[in-house]
Amino acid sequence: MQNLIDRIQAGSLPAKIAVVVSSRPDAYGVVRAETAGIPVEVVNRKNFRDTMEFAEAVNARLQKHDIGLIVLAGYNHLIKLPERGTPAMNIHPALIPAFCGKGYYGDRVHKAVLEYGVRFTGVTVHFVDEKYDHGPIILQEPVEVRQDDTIETLRSRVHSVEQRLYPMAIKLFAEGRLKLQGRKVIILPRKDRG
Numbered sequence: 001m002q003n004l005i006d007r008i009q010a011g012s013l014p015a016k017i018a019v020v021v022s023s024r025p026d027a028y029g030v031v032r033a034e035t036a037g038i039p040v041e042v043v044n045r046k047n048f049r050d051t052m053e054f055a056e057a058v059n060a061r062l063q064k065h066d067i068g069l070i071v072l073a074g075y076n077h078l079i080k081l082p083e084r085g086t087p088a089m090n091i092h093p094a095l096i097p098a099f100c101g102k103g104y105y106g107d108r109v110h111k112a113v114l115e116y117g118v119r120f121t122g123v124t125v126h127f128v129d130e131k132y133d134h135g136p137i138i139l140q141e142p143v144e145v146r147q148d149d150t151i152e153t154l155r156s157r158v159h160s161v162e163q164r165l166y167p168m169a170i171k172l173f174a175e176g177r178l179k180l181q182g183r184k185v186i187i188l189p190r191k192d193r194g
Contacts, residue, residue, distance in 0.1 A: 001017075001020070001029045001032050001033065001073050001074070002032050003163045003166070003167065004017065004071070004073070004166070004167060004170070005017065005032065005033075005036045005038075007167050009036075012167075013167050013170060013171055013174075014171065014174045014175070015069075015170055015171075015174050017033070017036075017038050018039070018065040018066055018067050019038070019039045019040070019041055019061070019062070019064075019065045019067070020033035020038055020039070020040050020041070021040075021041045021042075021043060021058055021061050021062060022040065022041075022042050022043070023042075023043060023044065023045045023054075023058075023075070023077055024042070024044065024045075025042045025044060027074070029073070029074060030042065039065070041061040041064075043057045043058050043061055045077065051077070051078065051080075052080070054077070055079065055080035056080075058079065058080075059080065062086070067086055068086070069086070069087055069088070069089060069170070069173055069174075070086055070087070070088035070089070070128070071088070071089050071166075071170060072088060072089065072090040072091075072128065073091070073166075075090075076105050078102075078130075078131075078132060079128060080130075087127060087128075087173075088127065088128035089125060089126070089127060089128065089138065089166075089169060089170065089173065090125070090126060090127075090128050090133075090135075091123065091124070091125050091126075091162055091165070091166045092104075092105075092109070092123070092124045092125075092126065092133050093105075093106070093109045093110065093121070093123060093155075093158045093159075093162065094109050094113060094121050094122060094123075094124065095120070095121060095122040095123075095124055095140055095142060096124040096126060096133050096134075096137060096140075097133075098118070098121075099112050099113055099116075099121070100124075100132065100133035100134075101131075101132045101133055101134075102132045104132075104133065107151050107155060109121075110151045110154045110155050110158070111151055113145060113154065114145070114149060114150075114151065114154065118145055119144065119145055120142045120143065120144055120145060121142070121143050121145055121154070121158065122140055122141050122142040122143045122158070122161070123139075123140065123141050123143065123158060123161045123162050123165050124137055124139070124140045125137075125138045125139045125140075125165055125166055125168075125169040126138055127180070127185070136180060136183045136184065136185045137185060138169045138172070138178060138185045138187075139165050139168060139169050139172075141161050141165055143157050143158050143161055144157075172187060175190070175191075176188075177189075177190065
């Protein structure tokens with residue numbers, strides 16, 4: 001989230017963070033948002049009987065704000081999208097459809113990649129649908145897996161790609177350059193300003 005805040009403040013990402021919704025009151029993203037003067041809503045997952053009730057509470061908080069895109073960043077719950085059809089985007093530390101789905105997040109992904117012995121992993125930015133890591137792919141970039149990699153070294157290289165790729169996808173959305181055709185995301189050319 002700090003990467004997005006910094007890019008917005010620098011003027012390189014044409015967006016505004018309307019609200020940060022966290023499922024944990026102790027998440028560091030809450031501190032980052034409050035420091036930047038961004039409204040925060042905490043919907044503690046522990047306070048709800050089931051995922052549907054939790055999803056409805058999250059959506060109720062989102063609907064209080066003017067939102068054009070939901071950006072998931074470190075949010076590990078399956079999200080039920082709002083009825084009003086607000087699109088959502090997520091990022092995954094591998095090349096979907098590999099090493100993805102329920103339970104595959106963070107270092108669990110990097111550990112699985114190293115144990116499997118693949119030569120490349122990467123980063124995927126995708127639209128969110130009703131399944132984990134399943135929605136239409138917006139951007140992907142491979143990251144080489146080196147023979148001497150550890151979880152830490154691989155995480156570091158993947159993270160540096162995430163820091164660049166996620167803002168790029170959000171910017172494409174903000175510029176109206178993403179068009180969905182079935183499961184394919186078409187990146188439209190930049191409109192000529194002349």
